[in-house]
Amino acid sequence: DVVMTQSPLSLPVTLGQPASISCRSSQSLVGSDGNTYLNWFQQRPGQSPRRLIYKVSNRDSGVPDRFSGSGSGTDFTLKISRVEAEDVGVYYCMQGTHWPPLTFGGGTKVEIK
Amino acid sequence: EVNLLESGGGFIQPGGSLRLSCAASGFTFSSYVMTWVRQAPGKGLEWVSDINENGDSTYYADSVKGRFTISRDNSENMLYLQMNSLRAEDSAIYYCVKGGWCDYWGQGTLVTVSS
Numbered sequence: 308d309v310v311m312t313q314s315p316l317s318l319p320v321t322l323g324q325p326a327s328i329s330c331r332s333s334q335s336l337v338g339s340d341g342n343t344y345l346n347w348f349q350q351r352p353g354q355s356p357r358r359l360i361y362k363v364s365n366r367d368s369g370v371p372d373r374f375s376g377s378g379s380g381t382d383f384t385l386k387i388s389r390v391e392a393e394d395v396g397v398y399y400c401m402q403g404t405h406w407p408p409l410t411f412g413g414g415t416k417v418e419i420k
Numbered sequence: 421e422v423n424l425l426e427s428g429g430g431f432i433q434p435g436g437s438l439r440l441s442c443a444a445s446g447f448t449f450s451s452y453v454m455t456w457v458r459q460a461p462g463k464g465l466e467w468v469s470d471i472n473e474n475g476d477s478t479y480y481a482d483s484v485k486g487r488f489t490i491s492r493d494n495s496e497n498m499l500y501l502q503m504n505s506l507r508a509e510d511s512a513i514y515y516c517v518k519g520g521w522c523d524y525w526g527q528g529t530l531v532t533v534s535s
Contacts, residue, residue, distance in 0.1 A: 344521065346521060346522065348465075348522070355515060355525040355526065355527055355528055356457075356465065356515070356522075356525050357525065358521075358522055358523050358524075358525075361521055361523070367523065399464065399465055401465075401522065403520060403521055406470075406479075406520065407467075407470065407479040407480075407481075408467050408479075408481055408482075409455070409457075409467040409470075409520075409522070410467065411464055411465040411466070411467070412464075413464050414464045414465075
């Protein structure tokens with residue numbers, strides 16, 4: 308199974324400042340179709356996860372443009388250009404290229420300093 | 421608007437069985453793979469099972485294989501998870517998720533396995 312490793316575990320950020328989360332996979336996520344099935348999810352406190360980004364860099368409908376995804380192969384990044392209070396929560400990466408199983412990263416907790 | 425409403429969770433003793441249900445609306449249910457993902461208290465996300473659009477292909481995490489069965493009723497827009505031989509480590513919130521790439525999630529149903 309593909310192991311997804313996120314860093315940091317915890318990310319204290321000042322409001323209005325940028326934030327960056329790293330996700331690394333144990334093998335390349337480029338699929339046989341040429342697509343890279345790497346998604347990012349946000350889970351606010353007490354809520355269900357919500358998908359933010361699919362296939363590395365595509366924002367889901369309604370996701371603010373301060374969120375962006377990038378990367379290739381085994382290294383991926385989620386960036387928040389200017390953190391707002393509503394961004395507090397845990398962020399997960401997930402790979403679907405080498406399914407089954409789908410595998411998730413361990414999560415990064417974003418909190419306000 | 422996509423809506424996924426899980427039910428069937430509860431408190432159960434080890435070795436017992438539960439059947440989770442998920443009522444789907446707001447999209448053409450029969451056109452999508454459906455997924456169950458679980459989250460143990462205070463822990464991360466764990467994929468449990470997938471079922472293809474017409475229900476003839478199913479996939480399971482090793483941790484639940486042989487004990488859990490996923491199924492669907494496309495005429496009723498319903499997804500199910502039959503959970504047998506439950507263990508303490510199966511305690512979690514179980515989420516019903518649309519699609520193999522998890523674009524919409526339900527609010528979850530809590531399963532607690534304890535003596």
